[in-house]
Amino acid sequence: MTKNERVNLINSVGGYKSANLIGTISGESVTNLAIFSSVVHIGANPPLLGFVVRPIAAVSRHTYENIGKIPFYTINHVHREFIEAAHRTSARFGADESEFAACGFTEQYVGDFAAPFVKESKIKIGLEFVEEIPIKINDTILIIGEIKHLLLPENLLLENGSVDLSAAGDVCISGLDTYYDAEKIATFPYAKPNKLI
């Protein structure tokens, strides 16, 4: 395999991934927005999400550097209406140019929370940085944050507390470049050993 084919293979072989835009702000007040497919649930209480960055890669370096200085950031779901613009945030924009303006997204601020939310996203999360965990084997870092704000329309909240991702028009990703619509097929009860579902 070529190097590119190998990158595509390994990036797709773990299965579908979430699609999120992470918003940050630099010490010089330049906002940054970058698409990530590595957001992972860490725990519900306290409410924690993680994501993996590779600081030597240009695309995620600004996100990492900004959080190091101003430890607040936002995670905003990607909906099918704006997948092209969301994908464009992965281009190597300069440190003095905001992907919000360059890719057509609108900054939204909530109270005195420092980081910009994406107005166009229906599900927006404001997080405070908690911990960075180095993954030494390949110089990546797991960034963990605690959820401080959660903004979503009430009609996306299901009775059991879950968010209805398909009603929001959320997409998922495979590899580095492919976007998918998702359609609900089943919800199952809590599983018990001696009972068929």
Add this chain to the structure above:
Amino acid sequence: MTKNERVNLINSVGGYKSANLIGTISGESVTNLAIFSSVVHIGANPPLLGFVVRPIAAVSRHTYENIGKIPFYTINHVHREFIEAAHRTSARFGADESEFAACGFTEQYVGDFAAPFVKESKIKIGLEFVEEIPIKINDTILIIGEIKHLLLPENLLLENGSVDLSAAGDVCISGLDTYYDAEKIATFPYAKPNKLI
């Protein structure tokens, strides 16, 4: 919110998650199979995948304990045909009972690789444990493994090296209980700052 509603909310708010069955074997040669939605891409070279376990939770404890003794495990994609059986592996089976037999999956072995693959899965990955990274804030652990085997039908490999997840019938998950079909909507080229896609 009730405690359950809060758990459902935070488990769903990061977006869609991959659906994988992780296969392990104990020091007493009892196989274990458990569904995980926390598999995350760590890097392509070396080829690394991570997943998050909470060892105090009964469901993921056997997986964690087994890898601690026999450091090989498998990650097997979940397809729509067997989502019910896959979900059932999350029940609290005893340490002497294999979820393979209890939930209707077939063990498959490859060469002298110690851990069992899921025969029914079209995309199967054999990994060697590399590192466990404690996430102290909530007693979870990121387990990192290096891909040693990759088994899939050649017709699922796309020209650019990616795996065609929708052709495989892969599903994704939101929260703890909801399964989704995914349908490809777009593949975009590598993004550049001065070019619209």
